[in-house]
Amino acid sequence: MxxxxxxxxxxxxxxxxxxxxxxxxxxxxxxxxxxxxxxxxxxxxxxxxxxxxxxxxxxxxxxxxxxxxxxxxxxxxxxxxxxxxxxxxxxxxxxxxxxxxxxxxxxxxxxxxxxxxxxxxxxxxxxxxxxxxxxxxxxxxxxxxxxxxxxxxxxxxxxxxxxxxxxxxxxxxxxxxxxxxxxxxxxxxxxxxxALHGPFDHHERAAVPPARRAPEPASAPAPTSAHICAPSASAPGSASAAAPAPRAVPTTHDQVRLLFFGTIRPYKGLEDLVEAFGRLPQHYTLTVVGETWEGWTLPAAMIAASPAASRITFVNRYVADSEVDDFFAAADMVVLPYRRSSASGPLHIAMSHGLPVVVTAVGGLVEAASAYAGTTFVTSGSPAALGEAIVSATANVGRRHTDPSSWEKSVAAFTRLFARMGVPVAQDAEITASSNQTVPVFSPDLR
Structure with missing residues (x-):
């Protein structure tokens, strides 16, 4: 171009x-x-x-x-x-x-x-x-x-x-x-x-009217293994592994839908989540969405061997923007068990949706998520502690929280730096406490 x-x-x-x-x-x-x-x-x-x-x-x-x-x-x-x-x-x-x-x-x-x-x-x-x-x-x-x-x-x-x-x-x-x-x-x-990371609130919304969650079919057969949605031979970005349809916030907690989102790499700690999930009660489900990097196939092997494999959906690819909103709209909680991290795009997508987040207290994630009311912090590298944190954070399911991040604040930080460097800049404009989501609302209109 x-x-x-x-x-x-x-x-x-x-x-x-x-x-x-x-x-x-x-x-x-x-x-x-x-x-x-x-x-x-x-x-x-x-x-x-x-x-x-x-x-x-x-x-x-x-x-x-x-x-x-x-x-x-x-x-x-x-x-x-x-x-x-x-x-x-x-x-x-x-x-x-x-x-x-x-x-x-x-x-x-x-x-x-x-x-x-x-x-x-x-x-x-x-x-x-x-x-x-x-x-x-x-x-x-x-x-x-x-x-x-x-x-x-x-x-x-x-x-x-x-x-x-x-x-x-x-x-x-x-x-x-x-x-x-x-x-x-x-x-x-x-x-x-x-400059704190700005919000990632740019994905397409699902045009689905808010409605009460449909009851689960009483006679639905239980699958015998993890639902594996691998890349297909069709064009990349196609909905070969269909994203879950968006659903309104559950009126009861008979099912709690967990989501892990992002590339699968050694520092992401997904193996800790898979181990922790295997110990959770039957009403928890887990969707893992991410492309495997650095040959890190341990989480995939653990998903296949998990005693809770029938409650895990594995979408092992880089999903298109048009699918992202559906995955977050269909989740009750996002879990990010990183071993280390300076910043996290999936964290900011989750906050833009107002979802409860369980995230490890590592690196820059503490500052990124401390002001977010839906955050539950947990020690990294401990599946037992992670499982307890998920159960504790379940009390937040059904609530939506305001995203405190803002690109206006990012611009203000750059402006301060430019001024310190001697670059002529305009007088600071008033900074509002906004991302594109300033008022907590319910799925699917979350931005």
Missing amino acids: PASPLPDGDGPTRIVVVGSGWRFLSGISYYTCRLSNALATRYEVGAILMRQLLPTRLYPGRARVGHRLNALSYDPRVHVFDGIDWWGVPSLLRAVLFLRSFRPEVLVLQWWTGAVLHSYLVLALAARALGIRVVVEFHEVQDTGEAQHRWATLYCRTLIKPLLRRISGVIVHSAFDRTALRSTYDLAGVPDEI
């Missing part, structure tokens, strides 16, 4: 955001888009997208690369260049020309993987030569999968240093991330700001 038309030289402060594009779809793809759209309410914004992150065969979700699974799009006010390929020529040169033509005051680099490091270093060098200040927004110090490989860690720790020497500011999502980052790299004298 060619770059969008560029602005003239007058008008608001200009910002260029660099992050993941749609071809290698991930949570950072959505974050880059949502942040750019939010900044566009106040600044003149451009976006440079990382199009081909790395050779497709090396990507954990290689089977879906290039398939359109997202419904979210960039605001027409955002000038988009799509994008940069990992081999650099000629895409990186074109990105530098876009940067030169756009003439931003600030370049904001999204950091989530070492695969972008060489491209970011070129962009930072070009930006500094053009008098553009550089900000890095850290989603984590290093991707957990990359950190398992010594060569990848050495590559990142070595080449990121010349990049960090050329930055004027840093954005992180939590005080936990700030401490981790400053203990890893020498950032003395570099100002930083905490």
